[in-house]
Amino acid sequence: MEYSTVISYYFERIQVENRVCPKDIECSELGRECLQCAFNCTCVYGSTLTVMCQPKEGVICKGAKKFPVEMRCLYCYQTEPWQHSCLGTDQCLAVSSPRATFTSNCTVQSDILCMGNRVFPKKLPCNWTSGYQWSTALLLSITLGGFGADRFYLGHWQEGIGKLFSFGGLGVWTIIDVILIAIRYIGPADGSLYI
Known part of the structure; x- marks a missing residue:
């Protein structure tokens, strides 16, 4: 222990x-x-x-x-x-x-x-969830990822602010986040599982 x-x-x-x-x-x-x-x-x-x-x-x-x-x-x-x-x-x-x-x-x-x-x-x-849906996170990343909506949704608000003010890292950060969310590498900030 x-x-x-x-x-x-x-x-x-x-x-x-x-x-x-x-x-x-x-x-x-x-x-x-x-x-x-x-x-x-x-x-x-x-x-x-x-x-x-x-x-x-x-x-x-x-x-x-x-x-x-x-x-x-x-x-x-x-x-x-x-x-x-x-x-x-x-x-x-x-x-x-x-x-x-x-x-x-x-x-x-x-x-x-x-x-x-x-x-x-x-x-x-360890099988708890806070109600975040993977499909919603991926959809936000594809459509509004350049504004940090995916990061805000998942509770990563510091990265969301950085992504918002850098215009999604001029598109590079947005593409990387789409891939990372698609393979479930990035999850909710509280460490819980997707629904």
């Missing part, structure tokens, strides 16, 4: 653990990150069990301080994809340096109770 990934993982973990929990609500309605539960780590994976929970130290709430909570026997990293959210795809540059996967920091939703760390690293596939 890369050093920056490890640092951001622990920073995100500290943020979640130090999140201010709401006050003056029933203890049983607190988000699961605000609770301390006595887990049975020898339970059968996927089975339903009841655990006794209480608010973490310093959390103020109303009602019973110890209460039962039903949960499925699984660790947080085993939750379903819709039960956790993962941070962006900034490490997934699909066009310039293709990778099969990237490591993202994921956080379990507040209403899900699971064992282990609520923030965890997860490998995700």
Whole structure:
């Protein structure tokens, strides 16, 4: 795992653990990150069990301080994809340096109770897109490429300005860009894939 990934993982973990929990609500309605539960780590994976929970130290709430909570026997990293959210795809540059996967920091939703760390690293596939169409980029390059429209469309606005003020590099830059976009060498500036 890369050093920056490890640092951001622990920073995100500290943020979640130090999140201010709401006050003056029933203890049983607190988000699961605000609770301390006595887990049975020898339970059968996927089975339903009841655990006794209480608010973490310093959390103020109303009602019973110890209460039962039903949960499925699984660790947080085993939750379903819709039960956790993962941070962006900034490490997934699909066009310039293709990778099969990237490591993202994921956080379990507040209403899900699971064992282990609520923030965890997860490998995700690098197949994301931002909605740019290759055919649109190629059409813009052929028709309005001399004015930098193709570069503006793909988010390369610095090159677009240069192309606009140099009249497409007097046509040379325009021809080169048509070829580079046609062979998909130039992609969206955010590193995503074409649709």
